[in-house]
Amino acid sequence: MDYELIVIGGGPAGMAAALEASKNGVKQILILERAETLGGILVQCIHTGFGLHYFGEELSGPEYAGRFVVQVEENPDITVKPDTMVLDIVPGEGSHTVIAVNKADGLLELSCKAVVLAMGCRERPRGALNIAGSRPSGILSAGTAQKYVNLDGYMPGKEVVILGSGDIGLIMARRMTLEGAKVKMCCELMPYSSGLTRNIVQCLDDFGIPLKLSCTVIGVHGRERLEGVTIANVDENRRPIPGTEEYVPCDLLLLSVGLIPENELSRAAGVSMDRVTNGPVVGQDRETDIPGIFACGNVLHVHDLVDFVTLESQQAGKGAAAYIQKGTPAERTFIPTKGVNGVRYVVPQKVDKSAVEPVKLYFRVGEVHKNAQVRVRCGETELVKKRRPRLAPGEMEDLIVKPEQLASLPPNAVLTVEIVK
Amino acid sequence: MPNTVREMICIACPLGCGLKAELSESGEILSVTGNSCKRGDSYARTEITNPTRSFTSTVKLTGGTRPVVSVKSKAPVPKGKMADIAEVLKSVTLPAPVQIGDIALPDAVGTGVDIVVTDRVSAA
Numbered sequence: 001m002d003y004e005l006i007v008i009g010g011g012p013a014g015m016a017a018a019l020e021a022s023k024n025g026v027k028q029i030l031i032l033e034r035a036e037t038l039g040g041i042l043v044q045c046i047h048t049g050f051g052l053h054y055f056g057e058e059l060s061g062p063e064y065a066g067r068f069v070v071q072v073e074e075n076p077d078i079t080v081k082p083d084t085m086v087l088d089i090v091p092g093e094g095s096h097t098v099i100a101v102n103k104a105d106g107l108l109e110l111s112c113k114a115v116v117l118a119m120g121c122r123e124r125p126r127g128a129l130n131i132a133g134s135r136p137s138g139i140l141s142a143g144t145a146q147k148y149v150n151l152d153g154y155m156p157g158k159e160v161v162i163l164g165s166g167d168i169g170l171i172m173a174r175r176m177t178l179e180g181a182k183v184k185m186c187c188e189l190m191p192y193s194s195g196l197t198r199n200i201v202q203c204l205d206d207f208g209i210p211l212k213l214s215c216t217v218i219g220v221h222g223r224e225r226l227e228g229v230t231i232a233n234v235d236e237n238r239r240p241i242p243g244t245e246e247y248v249p250c251d252l253l254l255l256s257v258g259l260i261p262e263n264e265l266s267r268a269a270g271v272s273m274d275r276v277t278n279g280p281v282v283g284q285d286r287e288t289d290i291p292g293i294f295a296c297g298n299v300l301h302v303h304d305l306v307d308f309v310t311l312e313s314q315q316a317g318k319g320a321a322a323y324i325q326k327g328t329p330a331e332r333t334f335i336p337t338k339g340v341n342g343v344r345y346v347v348p349q350k351v352d353k354s355a356v357e358p359v360k361l362y363f364r365v366g367e368v369h370k371n372a373q374v375r376v377r378c379g380e381t382e383l384v385k386k387r388r389p390r391l392a393p394g395e396m397e398d399l400i401v402k403p404e405q406l407a408s409l410p411p412n413a414v415l416t417v418e419i420v421k
Numbered sequence: 422m423p424n425t426v427r428e429m430i431c432i433a434c435p436l437g438c439g440l441k442a443e444l445s446e447s448g449e450i451l452s453v454t455g456n457s458c459k460r461g462d463s464y465a466r467t468e469i470t471n472p473t474r475s476f477t478s479t480v481k482l483t484g485g486t487r488p489v490v491s492v493k494s495k496a497p498v499p500k501g502k503m504a505d506i507a508e509v510l511k512s513v514t515l516p517a518p519v520q521i522g523d524i525a526l527p528d529a530v531g532t533g534v535d536i537v538v539t540d541r542v543s544a545a
Contacts (some may be wrong), residue, residue, distance in 0.1 A: 045537065046491035048475040060477055060493050062540035066521055138515050150479055178478060178507045197437030202474060208502065350442035389457075390437070 003079075004028045004324050006098045011040020012306050013066040013297025014118035021116075022077040026324055029078045030110065032100050032368035036083050038072060038106070040120055041143070042306065044150045047171050064306060070417065072093030081105070081403045089115060089269040091290050105370040109294050114292040114320040117266055117280065118313065121298040123168070124258040133219045138226030142168040142256040146175070155179055157252025161229050162186040163217045165193035165200070166395075167304065169256025174203035176252075183207070184248055187231055189238055192368050194258075194394045196304060199410040206314040210343040216240065217253065219239035226251050259302045277301040283334060284348045284359045285319025286312065291328045294320050301303065301347050301362070304396055308362070329354075335378075335409060339363055341418035343374075344393075351406060351415060358400045363417050365391045373420040376401055389420065424451065429468055433460040440465045443530045473497035477539070479481030480510050480525050485542045492525045495535045517544045 007014045010033030018029050037043065042050070045061030052058055055067070059298050072078050084102035096115050100108045123141040138157055140148075146168060148154045160181050162169045165188040173183045186204060191214050193200055204211050212231070218240050219230035229251040232240040261279045263271075271288040272281045279300040280288040286296045296316035297309045333352040346363045362378060368391065375385035376399050383405050391397065400419065409415075424445055431438040442465045443451040453465040467473060476494040490543055498506065506529045519538045526536040 043540070046479065046493075047477045048493055058475065060491060060539040062491055063521055066541060150491060151487060151489070153479060153481065153487075178503065180507075197430050198432035201432050206474065296448075390439075395437075 001029075001095060001113060002110045003030045003112040005030070005114045005320055006096075006110060007031045007116040007118055008089075008098070009033065009040065009118035009120055009297075009299070010035075010038040010072075010082070010153050011118065011120050011297065011317075012042060012065060012068065012081060012309050013120065013299070014116065015065075015072050016310045016313035017116040017118055017294070017296055017317035018078050019068065019071055019075065021321045021324075022075055022317075023103055024318050024321035026321045027077050029080060029142065030112070031072070031080045032084045032086050032098070033080060033082045034085055038069045038080060038082070044143070044147050045171070046108060046150045047175070051308050054310050061306075068310075074232065075134075081108075084108075086265060089265055089293070091269055094292075113324045114294065116313075116320055117263075117271075117288075117293065117295040117299050118297050118316075118318055119195060119262045119265065119299045121259040121261045121302055121328060123255070123353065124260055126255055129163075129257060131217055131220055131256070133221060134223060135225045136220065136222040136224055138222070138251050139220065140255070142166070142172045142254045143174055145252070145254050149175060149179060155181065155248070156329045157181060157226075159184060159250040160252045160254060161231075161248055161250045162254045163218070163255060164197070164255055164257035165195045165211060166256035166258060167195045167199050169254055170195045170199040170203040172254055172256070174207060177207045177209070181252075185210045185212055185216060185231075187212045189214070189234060190215045191246065192392065196394055197392075201238060210353050218245065219256050220253065222309065226253060229253055244261045259298065261302065263299060266299070269293065274301075274345065274347075274349055274389040279347075281349045282347070284315065284355060285322070285352070286316035286348070287319055287323065292320075294323075294412075301345065301364075304394060312362075312378050333411070335406065335413050336413055337361060337415040337417065339417050340368055341420075342369065342391075343417045343419060346415075346417045351401070353406050353409065355403050355406055358402050359406065360398050360400050361415070361417055362396055362398045364396055365393055365419060368392045369419060374399060375418060375420055377416050377418070378409050383415070385420070427469065429465065431456060431461045431464050433464045442466075442469055444469070450456055458489075464473050464535050472500040474500050474503060476503050476506055476529075476536070478510055480536075480538075481514040482519065482542060483514055484544050485519070486545050487542050490515065490517075490519050490542050491539045492536050493539050494529065494532075497535050498529065498532050502530055502532055506532075506536065510536065517542055 042061035042065035050064040233244040296313040479489040
């Protein structure tokens, strides 16, 4: 066996999983990272707001990542191979094989007891949107613009329209403004923003940038370089309303229209996927349905706060350590979870009935609700109910189920998470 | 003039509580409601008297593995000063290597707040 644990991805999820596995006694840990440095997407997220939950202070992305990078570098149990691309994961009985390539080692074929999938997510591209028009330069995903501005010191445009009100788009509205660009508007297809409220206040309202809800870009203009976009209001079926079209001159269109977990490796390995999260199906220790393969962070489901990525990844790291040391328990009963009545998904998708620690069920709602209650029930039995002044699709929620509650459930139980009006 | 109510959304944390501050005729803050923690109360009071924000940007770097490095204000700065700070930072260049916490600009535009480096960049 080359390693006890191989972690794929050296962002916040991968680093937290590796460190937690080490803390729980795993000695030979390898992190494979595609980029040249650890830290993942945090490195380009130079704004603050990270770490309020986990560290109790407000850090920038590089600072948050930096705290884990230092621990990884100092940990003798953890080896890091940067600039390394994983090509394939071949699951086996009691041992898995990871195939990767880099400039120094060439092709690597590494065996290990357990794998943690921590590849994160990527932005939904223009091709997924069907915007009519030519293919000029000046149309970028918000994250690409973020990399240009924050890491390469390069401004990709002067007059900006942002499509989609995801957090990265909002953050870039402020960033481009402070760097001297004119951000004309942020158009959101839905009647509500998918970004965090605090970002709408700090990034749009503070700079007088209008947020146009139920509005989208229906055409782009320009041959070599973007010259402008046509926007239009949309009806309740998200179809453009004739007569509301407006031409907006701009040389940069930023897209912040959603994130997709990067699960090509997981799918190829045969891991079962959840069609709503676009991530693997896991138990509370974040183990997939292939024994010894775990998943955590944005590859599992898109998080809005890195603090929760860290906490989730620690569970995966601890789970991987237990698997490496003890293998899969001989007898294990899983209770499936499901979201109904406005709850789009629940992670984990199944819970081990013999859990010894409280299980946090993370979930996301489909629409904005005010003064609602959320609850977990099993059949007609209510296990936990909490009041929520505000529920929004952009903000992940959680409810905690206690081990004694799980133990008392009938054999064919289902944990249902729902909104109660 | 009767008492007025100012509504705002708290940005002290990602919860985004809807706050209501009741102001007297003279502009004195009578009460803050809608907050779910102490930070919400102080946010509302600061937002009315002297709104502040965390400021982040980048500054140029010479001789490093990257051309720029990220910076932040060590404490929140008055909202109205952000554009001025961004302008002054245009002319700041640091020599690599830099460490988290290095001072990029002391006492930014007279706010008394230092602008500090938030990432580690080694020399090329």
